[in-house]
Amino acid sequence: MGRRDLDYLVVALMFITGLYAAVSGLLADLFGFPQFLLHRYAGYACVALVLVHLLLNKERVAAYLRRRPKGARRQEQPLSPRRRTPVIGRRGFLLAILTGALGVLMGRWTARAEEGAADDPDWRYHEWSKPGGSGWSGLLRDWGSRPSPYKTYPDAPRISLPDPGGFRGLWLEEAIEARRSRREYVPGVLSLKELARLLHAAQGITDPRGFRAAPSAGALYPVEVYVVVHDVAGLEPGLYHYAVADHALEQLRVADLRSAMVVAGIGQEMLGEAQVCFVLTAILQRTRWRYRERAYRYVLLEAGHIGQNIYLAATSMGLGACAVGAFLDDRVNDLLGVDGREETAVYLLTVGKLTS
Ligand SMILES: Cc1cc2nc3c(=O)[nH]c(=O)nc-3n(C[C@H](O)[C@H](O)[C@H](O)COP(=O)(O)O)c2cc1C
DSSP states (O other): OOHHHHHHHHHHHHHHHHHHHHHHHHHHHHHHOOOOOTTHHHHHHHHHHHHHHHHTTHHHHHHHHSSSSSOOOGGGOOOOOOOOSSSHHHHHHHHHHHHHHHHHHHHHHHHHHHHHHHOHHHHHHHHSSSTTTTHHHHHOOOOOOOOOOOOOOTTTTEEEEOOOOOOOOHHHHHHHHHHOOOOOSSSSSSHHHHHHHHHHHHBBBOTTTTTTOOOGGGGGEEEEEEEEEESSSOSEEEEEEEGGGGTEEEEEEEEEHHHHHHHHHOOOOOHHHHSSSEEEEETTTTHHHGGGGOOOOOOOHHHHHHHHEEEEEHHTOOEEEEEEEEOOHHHHHHEEEEESSSEEOOOOEEEEEOOO
8 A cells, every 4th residue: 555545545534533523522512412432532533643644744744834935925936837736725724723723622611611510529420430431541441350249258157048939928019019118126036037038139049040139230240248137036146248159148247236237327226226237238340340430330220229129028028128328338348347449338228027
């Protein structure tokens, strides 16, 4: 391929990327679409191609710039027979530069106005996590490798859980109608079978391929389930981890954690009165290696799915449940022994006995 052919190719690509950047930018602006379809990258590519084009024609550019010294008049510049009339005159050239500069300034100005209008972290994360929203930094970042979706504590004592099957509670429609957030619990003891059903509803394996009761983006299962046991038949009070693969509990701590839970829940008494408290944690990397910027969205959504399953399972068994989003993260993480970064608590739920 000769230099001229290469230049034709560069000009064609320049035209395509420029048109693409312009049209997608216009659509994004007019209809409020996110910066989708690599609009920004098309713009960068177009600029790079312009530079290559100028480089490939550097002699002509230099000749063009040299040909008309300041103040020289058109008639005084007789064209040699080989010299072609320029495609664009000096005025046109200046106008093109001015228009471009104006476009850049307007773009900068609107971007800044937009930033100022919604200068809050929620919005920033939402924007950043849109496809292509993180720009080059997202593209070039190392998002790490895939961790196992099963966490286990190999040194912890194991307690097998009863089979959760065979129970017929409320119809789904009835459970949905009856579900309320219940915060007043009466003293009593939860059976191990009831706890097993709640855990199965939360994260139990329901399919031979390893799929679980609650949906998960890419079946990556970033949420771990811990149980703080206050009153369950056959279990010492303390902290347990649900070993999903074996439908078993791993005993992490034996202790009365009622007051610790109330403190961690910013004084919400129900965390000490319920028979059990579920703590859902997120291991972000399980989702991040594949879904990158969007991982945090997915993880929280998944915790919500699990929470709803616990709510409905509890309602179906005649128990009360309540979600808890207001808690001291560091306190809860310390209580579980997780670092708050690789793994962090995202959601709490209480389940307890109700007056009949
Ligand atoms: C994400 C989330 C966080 C919540 N956090 C708390 C909480 O910290 N304390 C509490 O008493 N209720 C909490 N709730 C329960 C809501 O207050 C309850 O769902 C709402 O009042 C509607 O009532 P209902 O669940 O009976 O329909 C939370 C609910 C959700 C979905």
